[in-house]
Structure formats: C-alpha cells, structure tokens
Amino acid sequence: MRPELSIIPEPDRSTEARKPLTAKQRAELALAQGGRCGCGCGGKLDHAGEGTVDEHLNPLGLTGTNDLANRSIWRKPCSDAKTYGTDLPAIAKAKRIEARETGTRRERKPIPQRPDPWPKGRKLASRPFQTRAANDDRRDA
Numbered sequence: 001m002r003p004e005l006s007i008i009p010e011p012d013r014s015t016e017a018r019k020p021l022t023a024k025q026r027a028e029l030a031l032a033q034g035g036r037c038g039c040g041c042g043g044k045l046d047h048a049g050e051g052t053v054d055e056h057l058n059p060l061g062l063t064g065t066n067d068l069a070n071r072s073i074w075r076k077p078c079s080d081a082k083t084y085g086t087d088l089p090a091i092a093k094a095k096r097i098e099a100r101e102t103g104t105r106r107e108r109k110p111i112p113q114r115p116d117p118w119p120k121g122r123k124l125a126s127r128p129f130q131t132r133a134a135n136d137d138r139r140d141a
C-alpha cells in the first residue's frame with residue numbers, strides 16, 4: 001500500500017524524443033567504429049545493402065538519451081534483434097512495473113459467468129418409483 005504523500009521525490013520517468021543523427025554524425029560514428037557493426041558481431045556495415053541503424057545503446061524508453069555517447073551504428077539484423085528481442089520487452093516490463101507502483105494499472109473486467117446449473121445442496125426432484133404395470137395402466141386410461 002502506497003502512502004498518500006511521500007517525502008521521496010517521484011523519479012523522472014519522462015523520455016526524450018527520438019532525434020535522428022545527421023548524415024555527418026552517422027558517417028563519423030561509422031568511421032570511429034572502423035566500418036564494423038557497433039554490437040560487436042564484427043560484421044561490416046553495409047549501408048546500401050542490408051541497411052544500418054543508429055542504435056540507442058540505452059533505449060530512449062529506458063532513460064536513454066540522444067547523446068552521441070549513447071549512439072552507435074549497427075547492422076539492421078543486429079539492431080532488430082536488440083530492439084525487438086531485448087529493448088521492447090524491457091520497456092513493456094518497465095511500464096508494467098510503473099503502472100503497478102503508481103497505481104495506474106487498468107482495472108480488469110470480470111469474465112461474465114452463467115448461473116451454476118448444479119448449485120451445491122441442490123435437491124434432485126424425486127419421483128415415485130413406478131412399476132411397469134402402473135405405466136401400462138396410465139397408458140390405457
């Protein structure tokens with residue numbers, strides 16, 4: 001249970017807007033990396049072929065900034081693996097934790113239930129046992 005008022009300041013959870021690198025910045029970064037992928041796979045950057053991405057090493061969604069120190073040129077396949085395999089799940093988890101911590105989690109709607117056809121303690125309607133002869137009599141009448 002969270003107290004109504006806290007002396008602990010709320011953490012800054014704002015995210016910086018995405019800012020693409022200029023062509024010059026991209027070229028300088030790629031040069032500084034020796035034309036190799038920034039992820040460490042050793043693959044050559046192929047800007048025209050498979051494509052390259054200027055990655056945020058610490059994603060914007062997780063306190064990352066647009067600083068050049070947080071940027072690196074990655075091959076597209078390596079970038080996709082990081083973005084979709086690591087970053088987006090981590091950002092989603094951070095959002096879930098934040099929603100839990102701040103109490104802004106969406107209420108769940110209960111699943112509608114149909115009435116129980118076999119409630120506990122239900123008495124079966126008892127019918128007197130009827131002999132074959134009694135049935136025959138009823139039919140004849």
Ligand SMILES: [Zn+2]
Nearest residue numbers: 037039041078
């Ligand atoms: Zn790579």
